[in-house]
Amino acid sequence: MKLTCLSKGSSFHFPPSHILTICGIRILLECPIDLSSLSIFSPIPTDSHPYPDVEFSNSSENSPISDSGCPKRRRIEGTLQASDLIRAEPWYKMVKNLQLWDVSSIDVVLISTPMGMLGLPFLTRDPRFSAKIYATEATARLGRLMMEDLISMHYEFTQVYGVEELGFPQWMKWEEIEVLPLLLREIAMGKNGAELGNWQPLYSAANVEDCVQKVQTLKYAEEACYNGSVVIKAFSSGLEIGSSNWMINGPRRNITYLSSSIFESAHAKEFDYLSLQGNDLVLFSDLSLLHGMTTLDKNAHDRKNHIRLEVNDLRPSTSSAFRDKGNDGDEFMKSLVNTNEITEEMDKLSFICSCAINCVQGGGSVLIPLSRLGIALQLLEQMSLFLESSCLKVPIFVISSVAEETFAFTNVVPEWLCKQRQEKLYSGKALFGHVEFIEEKKIHVFPAMYSSNLLRTWKEPCIVFCSHWSLRIGPVVHLLQRWRGDPNSLLVLEEGVDVDVALTPFKPMAMKVLQCSFLSGIKMQKVQPLLELLKPKIVLLPKELRMQLQAASVSSVISIYRKTCKLYYYEGETLVIPSLRLDFEADLSKDLAFQLQPRRTSQENIAVARFRGELLVSQGKHLLVSAMEPVEFQQGQLLHWGSIDQNRLLQALQEKGISGSLDNRSITDSPSLIYIDKPSRALIQISATGTIISAADEALASLIFEAVNSVLDGI
Amino acid sequence: MAIECLVLGAGQEVGKSCVVVSIGGKRIMFDCGMHMGYLDHRRYPDFSRISESGDFDSAITCIIITHFHLDHIGALPYFTEVCGYRGPIYMTYPTRALAPLMLEDYRKVMVDRRGEKELFSSDDIIECMKKVIAVDLKQTIYVDRDLQIRAYYAGHVIGAAMFYAKVGDSTMVYTGDYNMTPDRHLGAAQIDRLQLDLLITESTYATTIRDSKYAREREFLKAVHKCISGGGKVLIPTFALGRAQELCILLDDYWERMNLKVPIYFSAGLTIQANMYYKMLIGWTSQRIKDSYSIHNTFDFKHVCPFDRSLITAPGPCVLFATPGMISGGFSLEVFKQWAPSEMNLVTLPGYCVAGTIGHKLMSGKPTRIDLDKDTHIDVRCQIHQLSFSPHTDGKGIMDLIRFLMPQHVILVHGEKPKMATLKGKIQSELGIQCYDPANNDTVHIPSTQVVKVDITKMFIRTSFSATPKSIKTGVDGISDSISQDSAALPLIQIGDERRSEGILVMEKTKKAKVVHEDELLQTLGVAEHKVQFAYCCPVYVSTIEHIKGNELSSIISKPNGDTGVSCLLESNSPSLSLAEHKQTLMGSELGASDQCAWLHRLYIKLIEKCSGMDLQEFSDHLQLSSLHICLCPNKDCPFRIERGSKGRSMAFFCCSWSLVDENLAWRVLSIMKDLDLSQ
Numbered sequence A: 001m002k003l004t005c006l007s008k009g010s011s012f013h014f015p016p017s018h019i020l021t022i023c024g025i026r027i028l029l030e031c032p033i034d035l036s037s038l039s040i041f042s043p044i045p046t047d048s049h050p051y052p053d054v055e056f057s058n059s060s061e062n063s064p065i066s067d068s069g070c071p072k073r074r075r076i077e078g079t080l081q082a083s084d085l086i087r088a089e090p091w092y093k094m095v096k097n098l099q100l101w102d103v104s105s106i107d108v109v110l111i112s113t114p115m116g117m118l119g120l121p122f123l124t125r126d127p128r129f130s131a132k133i134y135a136t137e138a139t140a141r142l143g144r145l146m147m148e149d150l151i152s153m154h155y156e157f158t159q160v161y162g163v164e165e166l167g168f169p170q171w172m173k174w175e176e177i178e179v180l181p182l183l184l185r186e187i188a189m190g191k192n193g194a195e196l197g198n199w200q201p202l203y204s205a206a207n208v209e210d211c212v213q214k215v216q217t218l219k220y221a222e223e224a225c226y227n228g229s230v231v232i233k234a235f236s237s238g239l240e241i242g243s244s245n246w247m248i249n250g251p252r253r254n255i256t257y258l259s260s261s262i263f264e265s266a267h268a269k270e271f272d273y274l275s276l277q278g279n280d281l282v283l284f285s286d287l288s289l290l291h292g293m294t295t296l297d298k299n300a301h302d303r304k305n306h307i308r309l310e311v312n313d314l315r316p317s318t319s320s321a322f323r324d325k326g327n328d329g330d331e332f333m334k335s336l337v338n339t340n341e342i343t344e345e346m347d348k349l350s351f352i353c354s355c356a357i358n359c360v361q362g363g364g365s366v367l368i369p370l371s372r373l374g375i376a377l378q379l380l381e382q383m384s385l386f387l388e389s390s391c392l393k394v395p396i397f398v399i400s401s402v403a404e405e406t407f408a409f410t411n412v413v414p415e416w417l418c419k420q421r422q423e424k425l426y427s428g429k430a431l432f433g434h435v436e437f438i439e440e441k442k443i444h445v446f447p448a449m450y451s452s453n454l455l456r457t458w459k460e461p462c463i464v465f466c467s468h469w470s471l472r473i474g475p476v477v478h479l480l481q482r483w484r485g486d487p488n489s490l491l492v493l494e495e496g497v498d499v500d501v502a503l504t505p506f507k508p509m510a511m512k513v514l515q516c517s518f519l520s521g522i523k524m525q526k527v528q529p530l531l532e533l534l535k536p537k538i539v540l541l542p543k544e545l546r547m548q549l550q551a552a553s554v555s556s557v558i559s560i561y562r563k564t565c566k567l568y569y570y571e572g573e574t575l576v577i578p579s580l581r582l583d584f585e586a587d588l589s590k591d592l593a594f595q596l597q598p599r600r601t602s603q604e605n606i607a608v609a610r611f612r613g614e615l616l617v618s619q620g621k622h623l624l625v626s627a628m629e630p631v632e633f634q635q636g637q638l639l640h641w642g643s644i645d646q647n648r649l650l651q652a653l654q655e656k657g658i659s660g661s662l663d664n665r666s667i668t669d670s671p672s673l674i675y676i677d678k679p680s681r682a683l684i685q686i687s688a689t690g691t692i693i694s695a696a697d698e699a700l701a702s703l704i705f706e707a708v709n710s711v712l713d714g715i
Numbered sequence B: 001m002a003i004e005c006l007v008l009g010a011g012q013e014v015g016k017s018c019v020v021v022s023i024g025g026k027r028i029m030f031d032c033g034m035h036m037g038y039l040d041h042r043r044y045p046d047f048s049r050i051s052e053s054g055d056f057d058s059a060i061t062c063i064i065i066t067h068f069h070l071d072h073i074g075a076l077p078y079f080t081e082v083c084g085y086r087g088p089i090y091m092t093y094p095t096r097a098l099a100p101l102m103l104e105d106y107r108k109v110m111v112d113r114r115g116e117k118e119l120f121s122s123d124d125i126i127e128c129m130k131k132v133i134a135v136d137l138k139q140t141i142y143v144d145r146d147l148q149i150r151a152y153y154a155g156h157v158i159g160a161a162m163f164y165a166k167v168g169d170s171t172m173v174y175t176g177d178y179n180m181t182p183d184r185h186l187g188a189a190q191i192d193r194l195q196l197d198l199l200i201t202e203s204t205y206a207t208t209i210r211d212s213k214y215a216r217e218r219e220f221l222k223a224v225h226k227c228i229s230g231g232g233k234v235l236i237p238t239f240a241l242g243r244a245q246e247l248c249i250l251l252d253d254y255w256e257r258m259n260l261k262v263p264i265y266f267s268a269g270l271t272i273q274a275n276m277y278y279k280m281l282i283g284w285t286s287q288r289i290k291d292s293y294s295i296h297n298t299f300d301f302k303h304v305c306p307f308d309r310s311l312i313t314a315p316g317p318c319v320l321f322a323t324p325g326m327i328s329g330g331f332s333l334e335v336f337k338q339w340a341p342s343e344m345n346l347v348t349l350p351g352y353c354v355a356g357t358i359g360h361k362l363m364s365g366k367p368t369r370i371d372l373d374k375d376t377h378i379d380v381r382c383q384i385h386q387l388s389f390s391p392h393t394d395g396k397g398i399m400d401l402i403r404f405l406m407p408q409h410v411i412l413v414h415g416e417k418p419k420m421a422t423l424k425g426k427i428q429s430e431l432g433i434q435c436y437d438p439a440n441n442d443t444v445h446i447p448s449t450q451v452v453k454v455d456i457t458k459m460f461i462r463t464s465f466s467a468t469p470k471s472i473k474t475g476v477d478g479i480s481d482s483i484s485q486d487s488a489a490l491p492l493i494q495i496g497d498e499r500r501s502e503g504i505l506v507m508e509k510t511k512k513a514k515v516v517h518e519d520e521l522l523q524t525l526g527v528a529e530h531k532v533q534f535a536y537c538c539p540v541y542v543s544t545i546e547h548i549k550g551n552e553l554s555s556i557i558s559k560p561n562g563d564t565g566v567s568c569l570l571e572s573n574s575p576s577l578s579l580a581e582h583k584q585t586l587m588g589s590e591l592g593a594s595d596q597c598a599w600l601h602r603l604y605i606k607l608i609e610k611c612s613g614m615d616l617q618e619f620s621d622h623l624q625l626s627s628l629h630i631c632l633c634p635n636k637d638c639p640f641r642i643e644r645g646s647k648g649r650s651m652a653f654f655c656c657s658w659s660l661v662d663e664n665l666a667w668r669v670l671s672i673m674k675d676l677d678l679s680q
């Protein structure tokens, strides 16, 4: 078994990606695209905003391509300016290192989240691609909607720049890349310059359709069997509606592939960690902890109009509860769950809502380009309630080409939701609050900025939910250009977005920015207890977590956990995992078992039996059944082992009416001989490793053989 | 391990479905229904047969409820809240959501109308539902380490499921009620091609074969349309869930097409509320409805208006859905009393009405007067239309399912005794499957196939598969190999004749048995091989040296060894060499390679002559036929020289060795050699 970490990912929106080889089957785990790298592109110029755009209102009328070649853009490195951005139809950046693999060699693709699916059409549109794709029904559905939304947002660009001619776009030429500011250059080609090949022109709606057709959708805990030998099952991870962790059970490997997981969710079905128990190996791929770390470094500096929201966990840590309760499963579970994750997240949402209320009370509008479905749905509920309780008649607009379908979908999937939402089903209430608010016309849903209905309903101040968090595509671009100069307005961004780069085309910004981090995976203090619960023999961890885990393990020393072997993987490197089991498990059918004629051996407690049967494979399990025709071995034993006790042999010969004598001349090292004189002359030559029977006639030879056979182990 | 089925209900009858199945120490109760036709103790299954002490928690591992119909769930609150069962209960999400409505409705009818002492309260229903674990289709749920269950789509009503259960290697499916053909709002039953020891199936329509559904739907619409155009009122007594939605979709659609304005009412809030549930559970409906929900949710009925009690006596035509079905009491009875006396009106009845209900009385013959009790009677002059479509599979569907799954055994429940007997006979004669139709409280014992867990080595698998690539096709991989798409029965395992694998099973006490390839055995056991071989130094007549010199061979023999006879070409002092050493000695002997070659070649020619087609191979120093090795023996003390040959004749000795496999072959060759004369 081998693991290659293709990419550690960078955020909720760009999950890690790996290639796993097990039992000769090559599995690609996740196929996301790095949408944060869209930030190197300039958003399309709009004519709707009331503020003059100093940066590129003129240039947009010129051919952007001729403009981009201009050497004046080569500047001393400093703050990024709007003019530094690439003015071209954006391309999209796939997982790095993936292009090093032959598409046709991939056998299986597992998709855990809608985000992990966004790059999939790039693979499926390749005619050599033939892998089986597995994703949950909900992930496939939401992934499809996200891809369709991406295409519709991208469409605006083709309106401006025309359809891209085939081949490399101008901006990818070396001369062009070279003059990019360092920051953009790094995004474009990676730190080592190897990532330029990851860019792809966006797929078409037909590509998406084709891709979705190829996905085999699953329910949680539904068994899918690949190639008869590997059973694949998805279990809820709690991150998003339909998102999953995986069990991959091969004949000799039981693997848990753990993606970013959330124990308690206010929308998606909770992290089902109990079902993941009992596997030999855990691939720990929840790298949300790493993602948090990097963004903290980058955005360390403060900004005047920049509010950073981090609700610290002030509640006492419950990790001490694990210590002496190694065998008490219930305690484990309680300590894993009861850390008020939901409350913390709710506090964050409430804070955003109160900021938004303040903002609209001050006459400003609120722009929320959040693409996290769960967060957006909860925020919509909260926001509507906040507005209601503040008696404000401020409209909420949701602008997205797929909003209506998304809303309809989220209200018919109780099986994929958390317990509280399922309770709503049981009491006959809509699963999400937006249903009611849309009916009451408190929330207005529009497919696009320029729909006539929107213009009729539009009223400011207002609160707008729209795409896309990269601030380069989608309705957000228009609204940001409209409101960026308004100090009363508020932009809500997610942690993980590089605000400096993201806001470059909208500078100067008078608008307030609220950046908020949401829980995107397992918290550090829960990693250890979770692994203790899962009790794998081997856990594969990113090397970046090594230090933290060691630090954490000092504070809670638990014996079970020590038995787990930790292996660390590195981005771009292949890790070979030692085999735990040499043999495969199989079932032997009763009828075959009844046909067996076991033979005892001189080794105590061991018996052997030769058989003929049929080996069948189904559901990753081997089954041995008897052959349809009765089994007959024409020959007697074919294989002997051990050594011959000469006296026993003489006795056995005697019983068959054969008499002989031991050759007395024999020297210790050389073989001993037994001379047979009755019924006729014959000879048996015996050494430690073999026996030779020599007789002049067949009958005697086989009689002697029988005697030899009776004193030897054999089969 | 064997499977034991205790049929507590729905044995040779329809009502109070309840089968308790024991497999390998696990005990599963499938359904916990009540019988609508009885008011005494017979309405519930006889739970005392499960545990006399009443300790149901230790007697039962889990309860599985297939769907929300009262004949499948009606006794559940009684069993959990009154009898005290506290273990897990599994049902699908829609069943979990809708069962409380059904139970509450039933409880109200019992208490409010019949004035009975309640058997369970509203709180009991709520408490009971808290014990439920909701499942989705196709999920493999581990009830505990040994018992796994899985739900499959059954059609019938929303959320209805067939349940698969597996303990160790024993497997079974309990179908509950199912429908093999899709209807207005539900798909047809779907199941994987599972390997089953036992299938327990409903058999409501054991012997009925139904024709096209659309003709029957048209008939219904025609009857309704005729009634309302004549100014009449249509009463559709129905339970709140299931049939109500199906008929309403049908009517709503028809109203739209025909541009009808006559109001359609739903009695009480119940059915309106039920539609709210259906809207959220759209994922469990038919593909057609699922595909269109984001544009229009089918359960947002356009022509349905809320009902008001005063409308019962209001003039003008209307259509009214009223609960409960079968006119067993409640509001539908109240309306029936008002509307039945007018011949303008129409009452529709479902295909099946439990004995004892007014619906049943109306179906049997055409009564003009129904006595409610000794003081009240109703004159029946209205039209009666019996709906002939049912959410149950017909006899053909049952046979299709059985043929698709080909289980080892079939148990029929939920049907009428004579029809079940007919179907049972058919299953046994046409499919050759052992079939049972137990009565209530009977127990059926099913023997079960058994397997032994073993380890098999990689080498064994490799050698087996290099010869025999083969796998069992089940429905889970790829495109679902499911019955609704393909009901043709295919043999589960296609048996080929040459697909053999041969190995050795090593059984060690206290360890798991292990299957190894023959070549791995010694290593596995940690022993060295002891080769048992046969040898014979065979004399062959060669005449004299001079004679040989004179013949054509002399030209090949470059260095003839003059004086000594062939029989004593070489002296050796080591009489007991292993065969290998023996051969080596020969190689290094004075006898030139070409001499050996000459004699061997002669022998080769002769043997080939005598036995054409023999795969004898010639090498410079020996001949080889399978394991039979023949070389010229220069050792006059060769231990294998058992026979010296006849006196007076020149003999050459050929040392032959072979192993047991080639015993017959070797003796055949030897007998030829003994008769040869190489000089000729």
Ligand SMILES: [Zn+2]
Residues within 6 Å of the ligand: B067, B069, B072, B156, B177
């Ligand atoms: Zn039913």
Ligand SMILES: [Zn+2]
Residues within 6 Å of the ligand: B017, B069, B071, B072, B177, B414
């Ligand atoms: Zn039934």
Ligand SMILES: [Zn+2]
Residues within 6 Å of the ligand: B536, B537, B633, B634, B635, B638, B639, B640, B641, B653, B654, B655
């Ligand atoms: Zn010899």
